[in-house]
Amino acid sequence: MGGLVVRPAGRRKEILESFIRHVAEYGYERTNLGDIAKELGMSKGTIVHHFGTKAQMLCELEENYMNHQLDAVRSMWERLAKPQERIAAIVFASAILQVVARDATVASQREVVQLADDPGMQEVRKLRRELQRMTEEELRRGIDEGLFRPVDVEVVSLQLWGSVQWMWVWFQPGGRHTPEAIGSTFVDVLLGGLLVDRFGLSALSDPNGEVATVVRETFAADAAK
Template sequence: MARPAGRRTEILETFIRHVAEQGYERTNLGDIAKELDMSKGTIVHHFGTKAQMLRELEENYMKHELDAVRSLWEQLDKPQERIAAIVFASTLLQVVARDATVASQREVVQLSDDPAMQEVRKLRRELQRMTEDELRRGIEEGTFRPVDVEVVTLQLWGSVQWMFVWFQPGRRHTPEEIGSTFVDILLGGLLVDRFGLAPLADPNGEIATVVRETFEAHAAQ
């Protein structure tokens, strides 16, 4: 008998929500099976193990994030614009892909030594490399002050990837407003000339708009 269409996707989406809400260790395949009115064996048939589901979650999320950054790179050329776009994208993901973002960032160290997570680590390194390249380009062009690009990259990603702990969508601030604050502080410390900082950090400005429209276009595909 043919499997119900989309059943595998439904299982994975439910798993992602459980991980986002209570963490990987407390997520139980039996609970997911009960919620979806299926046997635990059906989940195992589709995915094998809970660890494999986590690997798929992480890999899909990182590919989605990299695709978005590459699309932004096609629309924005200056290093300061690209760094600002990374920040706005990271904050907007807290809303447009909330469960996957929280689940991925909450469990970033899970299975870090697992050989099967090699692809995920490769994708993360690529995202860091792209960030480092823009920082180096900005320094070479005289836009950014000389800094340790590896440390600044870790500061950038470390700060935005823990945002899920305290940022709750729908409350006082929009993701663009949160992104604006991050851009103001980060680029404020990097730019040689701060004259152009305000447009880069504007929550209603060009960079924030390009980021939002890029995510809307990806969601429509």
């Protein structure tokens, strides 16, 4: 897993990566700490010593993923100033994460229902709201600057995140479509419906254009740390 991957030290790193992989493949409910212990040649007590409960492991997975996603978006936005560029960056990032951090992305997104009312997920919900707030702010700025049509920014933000966060269900790494191609199509449709003037849409949705390049470089720099 590259990109948005937390790198804890020692055996803790092995345990968390194995847990993430199991959740991505089987789902949280079917993930068994005993299976992980057997896979890693350790006792289940060692896992409990490092993490406590399985629920605490899921919470750590989600918090780590959301914190790194927020950091990545902020890094991209430092290089992309326009609202339409920043919205496009979110879309490309969501698609490219399906490859550069596949296990963590699938594990996080398939268990989104756990975030609804679980008291242990309060911090995760806070982080998700921050990402939502940042998105709404850029949509609102685009409207105020006459770049976007007047829309309900809350609904459009939910539409954006609701669509990209289900990519894991149908996207197949190494398949017919690259993540950049998927991102390009999503950007074309989403921004095509928002922009007052679509003259620059092809540049924004270009899988080899500036926005996609900034996203790829951001993840590459993070993976190299």
